[in-house]
Amino acid sequence: MDRSVYIRADVVAAEGEVPVFSAGDPIVIAKRFPIGHFRVPNFIRGKSGVVEAVIPRTGIDNEEEGFGRNAGNKRHYYRIAIPMTELWPDYSGSSQDGLRIEVYESWLKRRSTHE
Numbered sequence: 001m002d003r004s005v006y007i008r009a010d011v012v013a014a015e016g017e018v019p020v021f022s023a024g025d026p027i028v029i030a031k032r033f034p035i036g037h038f039r040v041p042n043f044i045r046g047k048s049g050v051v052e053a054v055i056p057r058t059g060i061d062n063e064e065e066g067f068g069r070n071a072g073n074k075r076h077y078y079r080i081a082i083p084m085t086e087l088w089p090d091y092s093g094s095s096q097d098g099l100r101i102e103v104y105e106s107w108l109k110r111r112s113t114h115e
Helices: 062-066
Strands: 026-029 048-054 077-083 098-104 108-110
Touching (some): 026 077
16 A cells, blocks of 8 residues: 555554555455444445445545444545456356445455455
């Protein structure tokens, strides 16, 4: 991760200012089902993908903020590329087809490239 894209070299980054993931990182989306309204569709939870892009500006965790629990903590959103066959194993279209979706950092976990 080239932190100079996000913060000057002579400045100490605050928690959340530097992205945890980079474009190309393999990830898995957390498979959890909290009560309430959450911004990650059920059909992508537990699925594997690749970070396609880091969304440049940090954002407040709107899920936590909606319940009054966030107090302004900011993290990154990431554009995630998920192959259609990961979502629907019987998918018969092109192997190049996929879903692109932006997911908040708290929902992502690093995935081993051996999985």
